[in-house]
Amino acid sequence: MILAHLRAWCARLIARLRGQPRPRPEQIESRRTVLQGLAKIAVFLGFASGRRLLAQNAEPPPEAPADKPKALWGMVIDLDTCTACQGCVVACRQENNIPVAGPEQQEKGWAINWMDMLPVSEGSYPDLKMQFLPQPCNHCDNPPCIKVCPVGATYRTEEGIVAQIPSQCIGCRYCTLACPYTRRYFNFTAPSWSELDQSRLNPDVALRPKGVVEKCTFCHQRIRKVQERARDEGREVSDDDVRRLPACAETCPADSIVFGNLNDPESEVSRKAKSPRAYRLLEELGTKPKVIYLREAKWQE
DSSP states (O other), X not given: OHHHHHHHHHHHHHHHHHHSOOOOHHXXXXXXXXXXXXXXXXXXXXXXHHXXXXXXXXXXXXXOOOOOOOOOEEEEEETTTOOOOOHHHHHHHHHTTOOOOOHHHHHXXXXXXXXXXXXXXXXXXXXXXXXXXXXXXXXXXXXXXXXXXXXXXXXXXXXXXXXXXXXXXXXXXXXXXXOTTOOOEEOSSOOXXXXXHHHTOOTTSOOOOTTOEEOOOSSHHHHHHHHHHHHHTTSOOOXXXXXXXXXXXXXXTTOOEEEEETTOTXXXXXXXXXXXXXXXXXXXXXXXXXEEEEOOGGGOO
Protein backbone atom coordinates (compact mmCIF):
# COMPACT_ATOMS: atom_id res chain seq x y z
CA MET A 1 0.00 0.00 0.00
CA ILE A 2 2.79 2.43 0.89
CA LEU A 3 4.72 1.59 -2.29
CA ALA A 4 1.63 2.14 -4.47
CA HIS A 5 1.05 5.61 -3.04
CA LEU A 6 4.73 6.44 -3.45
CA ARG A 7 4.78 5.35 -7.11
CA ALA A 8 1.64 7.40 -7.88
CA TRP A 9 3.13 10.46 -6.20
CA CYS A 10 6.36 10.09 -8.19
CA ALA A 11 4.38 9.74 -11.44
CA ARG A 12 2.44 12.93 -10.73
CA LEU A 13 5.65 14.76 -9.90
CA ILE A 14 7.33 13.65 -13.17
CA ALA A 15 4.26 14.66 -15.20
CA ARG A 16 4.33 18.12 -13.67
CA LEU A 17 8.00 18.48 -14.41
CA ARG A 18 7.52 17.51 -18.09
CA GLY A 19 4.75 20.10 -18.58
CA GLN A 20 6.89 22.98 -17.32
CA PRO A 21 9.38 25.08 -19.34
CA ARG A 22 12.89 23.74 -19.63
CA PRO A 23 14.41 24.17 -16.14
CA ARG A 24 17.69 25.79 -15.36
CA PRO A 25 20.71 23.49 -14.58
CA GLU A 26 20.51 24.13 -10.82
CA GLN A 27 16.82 23.15 -10.82
CA ILE A 28 17.60 19.93 -12.67
CA GLU A 29 20.24 19.02 -10.11
CA SER A 30 17.86 19.79 -7.22
CA ARG A 31 15.08 17.66 -8.71
CA ARG A 32 17.50 14.84 -9.44
CA THR A 33 18.55 14.85 -5.81
CA VAL A 34 14.93 14.71 -4.67
CA LEU A 35 14.11 11.81 -7.00
CA GLN A 36 17.21 9.90 -5.92
CA GLY A 37 16.19 10.31 -2.29
CA LEU A 38 12.67 9.09 -3.05
CA ALA A 39 14.07 6.08 -4.86
CA LYS A 40 16.20 5.16 -1.85
CA ILE A 41 13.16 5.44 0.42
CA ALA A 42 11.15 3.19 -1.92
CA VAL A 43 13.91 0.57 -1.92
CA PHE A 44 14.16 0.68 1.87
CA LEU A 45 10.39 0.34 2.33
CA GLY A 46 10.30 -2.55 -0.09
CA PHE A 47 13.13 -4.30 1.75
CA ALA A 48 11.43 -3.74 5.10
CA SER A 49 8.11 -5.05 3.75
CA GLY A 50 9.85 -8.17 2.46
CA ARG A 51 11.46 -8.80 5.83
CA ARG A 52 8.10 -8.46 7.56
CA LEU A 53 6.54 -10.99 5.19
CA LEU A 54 9.38 -13.45 5.76
CA ALA A 55 9.09 -12.97 9.51
CA GLN A 56 5.34 -13.62 9.40
CA ASN A 57 5.80 -16.87 7.47
CA ALA A 58 8.72 -18.09 9.57
CA GLU A 59 8.34 -20.31 12.60
CA PRO A 60 7.83 -18.39 15.87
CA PRO A 61 10.99 -18.04 17.98
CA PRO A 62 11.24 -20.21 21.10
CA GLU A 63 9.92 -18.59 24.26
CA ALA A 64 12.57 -16.99 26.43
CA PRO A 65 12.96 -18.49 29.90
CA ALA A 66 11.19 -16.61 32.67
CA ASP A 67 13.36 -13.96 34.30
CA LYS A 68 14.62 -14.66 37.78
CA PRO A 69 12.95 -12.54 40.45
CA LYS A 70 14.88 -9.48 41.48
CA ALA A 71 16.89 -9.62 44.68
CA LEU A 72 15.10 -8.64 47.88
CA TRP A 73 17.81 -7.51 50.27
CA GLY A 74 17.40 -8.30 53.93
CA MET A 75 19.39 -8.84 57.12
CA VAL A 76 19.36 -11.35 59.98
CA ILE A 77 20.90 -10.47 63.35
CA ASP A 78 21.56 -13.34 65.76
CA LEU A 79 21.18 -12.05 69.32
CA ASP A 80 22.51 -15.33 70.70
CA THR A 81 26.01 -14.53 69.43
CA CYS A 82 25.93 -10.70 69.51
CA THR A 83 28.15 -9.35 72.29
CA ALA A 84 26.96 -5.71 71.98
CA CYS A 85 30.54 -4.65 71.26
CA GLN A 86 29.20 -1.83 69.03
CA GLY A 87 31.75 -2.55 66.32
CA CYS A 88 28.87 -2.38 63.84
CA VAL A 89 27.97 1.12 65.06
CA VAL A 90 31.53 2.40 64.55
CA ALA A 91 31.93 0.69 61.16
CA CYS A 92 28.66 2.13 59.89
CA ARG A 93 29.68 5.61 60.95
CA GLN A 94 33.03 5.35 59.19
CA GLU A 95 31.67 3.81 55.97
CA ASN A 96 28.80 6.24 55.53
CA ASN A 97 30.43 9.53 56.57
CA ILE A 98 28.27 10.05 59.65
CA PRO A 99 29.60 12.96 61.74
CA VAL A 100 30.32 12.45 65.42
CA ALA A 101 28.01 14.46 67.70
CA GLY A 102 29.47 16.55 70.50
CA PRO A 103 28.13 16.67 74.07
CA GLU A 104 25.82 19.58 73.28
CA GLN A 105 24.31 17.82 70.28
CA GLN A 106 23.94 14.61 72.26
CA GLU A 107 22.07 16.48 75.00
CA LYS A 108 19.68 18.00 72.44
CA GLY A 109 19.04 14.65 70.79
CA TRP A 110 20.72 15.69 67.53
CA ALA A 111 23.11 12.72 67.31
CA ILE A 112 22.93 10.66 64.11
CA ASN A 113 23.35 6.88 64.29
CA TRP A 114 22.37 4.86 61.22
CA MET A 115 23.19 1.76 63.28
CA ASP A 116 22.39 2.00 66.96
CA MET A 117 22.08 -0.23 70.02
CA LEU A 118 18.57 -0.56 71.41
CA PRO A 119 18.49 -1.69 75.08
CA VAL A 120 15.66 -4.14 75.78
CA SER A 121 14.78 -5.47 79.22
CA GLU A 122 12.24 -7.99 80.42
CA GLY A 123 11.07 -8.73 83.94
CA SER A 124 12.24 -7.06 87.13
CA TYR A 125 15.06 -7.48 89.60
CA PRO A 126 16.32 -10.04 90.45
CA ASP A 127 14.76 -11.86 87.46
CA LEU A 128 15.71 -9.15 84.99
CA LYS A 129 16.66 -10.07 81.43
CA MET A 130 18.62 -7.47 79.51
CA GLN A 131 19.97 -7.41 75.97
CA PHE A 132 21.05 -4.95 73.29
CA LEU A 133 19.66 -5.04 69.76
CA PRO A 134 21.77 -3.69 66.89
CA GLN A 135 19.22 -1.57 65.06
CA PRO A 136 19.65 -0.35 61.47
CA CYS A 137 16.81 0.85 59.26
CA ASN A 138 14.35 -2.03 58.83
CA HIS A 139 13.82 -1.29 55.11
CA CYS A 140 10.15 -2.16 55.40
CA ASP A 141 8.22 -3.55 52.44
CA ASN A 142 5.27 -1.42 53.58
CA PRO A 143 7.13 1.68 54.85
CA PRO A 144 4.99 4.42 56.41
CA CYS A 145 7.79 6.95 55.88
CA ILE A 146 7.33 6.86 52.11
CA LYS A 147 3.59 7.43 52.32
CA VAL A 148 3.92 10.75 54.14
CA CYS A 149 6.77 12.33 52.14
CA PRO A 150 5.21 15.21 50.15
CA VAL A 151 8.04 15.50 47.61
CA GLY A 152 9.05 11.89 46.91
CA ALA A 153 12.43 12.32 48.58
CA THR A 154 12.20 8.80 49.98
CA TYR A 155 11.20 5.75 47.98
CA ARG A 156 11.48 1.97 47.83
CA THR A 157 13.76 0.49 45.16
CA GLU A 158 12.90 -2.61 43.13
CA GLU A 159 15.26 -4.56 45.41
CA GLY A 160 13.47 -3.50 48.58
CA ILE A 161 15.85 -0.82 49.86
CA VAL A 162 14.14 2.26 51.32
CA ALA A 163 16.30 5.02 49.86
CA GLN A 164 16.59 8.73 50.53
CA ILE A 165 17.39 11.59 48.10
CA PRO A 166 18.97 14.37 50.21
CA SER A 167 18.88 16.94 47.39
CA GLN A 168 15.11 16.47 47.09
CA CYS A 169 14.34 16.50 50.82
CA ILE A 170 12.71 19.71 52.11
CA GLY A 171 13.29 18.88 55.78
CA CYS A 172 9.62 18.66 56.80
CA ARG A 173 10.46 15.57 58.93
CA TYR A 174 7.11 13.87 58.30
CA CYS A 175 9.03 10.66 57.58
CA THR A 176 10.83 10.95 60.92
CA LEU A 177 7.51 11.13 62.75
CA ALA A 178 5.97 8.30 60.69
CA CYS A 179 8.80 5.79 61.26
CA PRO A 180 7.77 3.58 64.20
CA TYR A 181 11.39 2.48 64.64
CA THR A 182 12.85 6.03 64.96
CA ARG A 183 15.46 5.17 62.34
CA ARG A 184 15.53 8.52 60.53
CA TYR A 185 17.69 11.45 61.52
CA PHE A 186 17.49 15.16 60.78
CA ASN A 187 20.59 17.26 60.21
CA PHE A 188 20.03 20.17 62.59
CA THR A 189 23.52 21.47 61.83
CA ALA A 190 25.93 21.24 58.93
CA PRO A 191 28.38 18.36 59.44
CA SER A 192 31.87 19.41 60.47
CA TRP A 193 35.07 17.38 60.17
CA SER A 194 38.52 17.69 61.57
CA GLU A 195 41.43 17.65 59.13
CA LEU A 196 42.14 14.03 60.06
CA ASP A 197 38.48 13.00 59.65
CA GLN A 198 38.30 14.67 56.23
CA SER A 199 41.12 12.44 55.01
CA ARG A 200 39.10 9.38 56.06
CA LEU A 201 35.81 10.28 54.36
CA ASN A 202 34.42 7.65 52.00
CA PRO A 203 34.29 9.10 48.44
CA ASP A 204 31.53 6.63 47.50
CA VAL A 205 29.03 8.20 49.92
CA ALA A 206 27.75 11.77 49.49
CA LEU A 207 27.79 14.11 52.46
CA ARG A 208 24.38 15.32 53.66
CA PRO A 209 23.85 19.05 54.22
CA LYS A 210 22.02 20.83 57.02
CA GLY A 211 18.22 20.66 56.89
CA VAL A 212 17.70 17.19 55.38
CA VAL A 213 16.85 13.73 56.70
CA GLU A 214 19.20 10.76 56.37
CA LYS A 215 19.13 7.05 57.21
CA CYS A 216 20.72 3.63 56.80
CA THR A 217 20.97 2.47 53.17
CA PHE A 218 22.12 -1.16 53.68
CA CYS A 219 25.42 0.19 52.25
CA HIS A 220 23.88 0.39 48.77
CA GLN A 221 27.19 1.73 47.40
CA ARG A 222 28.77 -1.64 48.17
CA ILE A 223 25.84 -3.52 46.66
CA ARG A 224 26.19 -1.50 43.45
CA LYS A 225 29.92 -2.26 43.22
CA VAL A 226 29.34 -6.00 43.66
CA GLN A 227 26.60 -6.00 41.01
CA GLU A 228 28.82 -4.13 38.55
CA ARG A 229 31.72 -6.52 39.13
CA ALA A 230 29.49 -9.57 38.66
CA ARG A 231 28.07 -8.09 35.45
CA ASP A 232 31.57 -7.43 34.09
CA GLU A 233 32.49 -11.04 34.88
CA GLY A 234 29.34 -12.34 33.18
CA ARG A 235 27.82 -14.00 36.23
CA GLU A 236 25.11 -13.60 38.86
CA VAL A 237 25.75 -12.08 42.26
CA SER A 238 26.39 -14.98 44.64
CA ASP A 239 25.54 -15.35 48.30
CA ASP A 240 29.25 -15.30 49.12
CA ASP A 241 29.48 -11.86 47.48
CA VAL A 242 26.95 -10.25 49.82
CA ARG A 243 26.75 -12.30 53.03
CA ARG A 244 29.16 -9.96 54.84
CA LEU A 245 28.81 -7.03 52.45
CA PRO A 246 27.46 -4.12 54.60
CA ALA A 247 30.02 -2.47 56.86
CA CYS A 248 28.19 -3.64 59.99
CA ALA A 249 28.20 -7.28 58.86
CA GLU A 250 31.81 -7.13 57.68
CA THR A 251 33.02 -5.80 61.02
CA CYS A 252 31.01 -8.00 63.39
CA PRO A 253 33.60 -10.20 65.18
CA ALA A 254 30.99 -12.83 66.07
CA ASP A 255 29.45 -13.01 62.55
CA SER A 256 26.12 -12.17 64.14
CA ILE A 257 24.94 -10.08 61.17
CA VAL A 258 24.12 -11.81 57.89
CA PHE A 259 23.01 -9.99 54.74
CA GLY A 260 21.60 -11.37 51.52
CA ASN A 261 18.78 -12.03 49.11
CA LEU A 262 15.55 -13.06 50.82
CA ASN A 263 14.15 -14.15 47.45
CA ASP A 264 16.86 -16.81 47.19
CA PRO A 265 15.76 -19.81 49.28
CA GLU A 266 19.34 -21.12 49.27
CA SER A 267 20.90 -17.97 50.73
CA GLU A 268 22.05 -17.97 54.33
CA VAL A 269 19.88 -14.99 55.21
CA SER A 270 16.81 -16.72 53.79
CA ARG A 271 17.48 -19.93 55.72
CA LYS A 272 18.07 -18.09 58.99
CA ALA A 273 14.94 -15.99 58.51
CA LYS A 274 12.94 -19.24 58.73
CA SER A 275 14.43 -20.19 62.10
CA PRO A 276 11.98 -20.79 64.98
CA ARG A 277 13.94 -18.11 66.84
CA ALA A 278 13.21 -15.49 64.15
CA TYR A 279 11.08 -12.43 64.80
CA ARG A 280 10.67 -8.86 63.53
CA LEU A 281 10.28 -5.66 65.51
CA LEU A 282 6.71 -4.32 65.67
CA GLU A 283 5.62 -6.61 62.84
CA GLU A 284 2.05 -6.33 64.14
CA LEU A 285 1.98 -2.85 62.58
CA GLY A 286 2.07 -4.37 59.10
CA THR A 287 5.27 -2.58 58.05
CA LYS A 288 6.88 -5.87 56.90
CA PRO A 289 10.45 -5.12 58.05
CA LYS A 290 13.31 -6.95 56.31
CA VAL A 291 15.60 -6.95 59.35
CA ILE A 292 14.99 -10.20 61.21
CA TYR A 293 16.27 -10.98 64.70
CA LEU A 294 17.04 -14.40 66.17
CA ARG A 295 16.15 -14.64 69.86
CA GLU A 296 18.77 -15.73 72.32
CA ALA A 297 18.50 -19.46 72.81
CA LYS A 298 18.42 -19.09 76.59
CA TRP A 299 15.33 -16.88 76.23
CA GLN A 300 13.43 -19.66 74.56
CA GLU A 301 10.77 -21.13 76.76
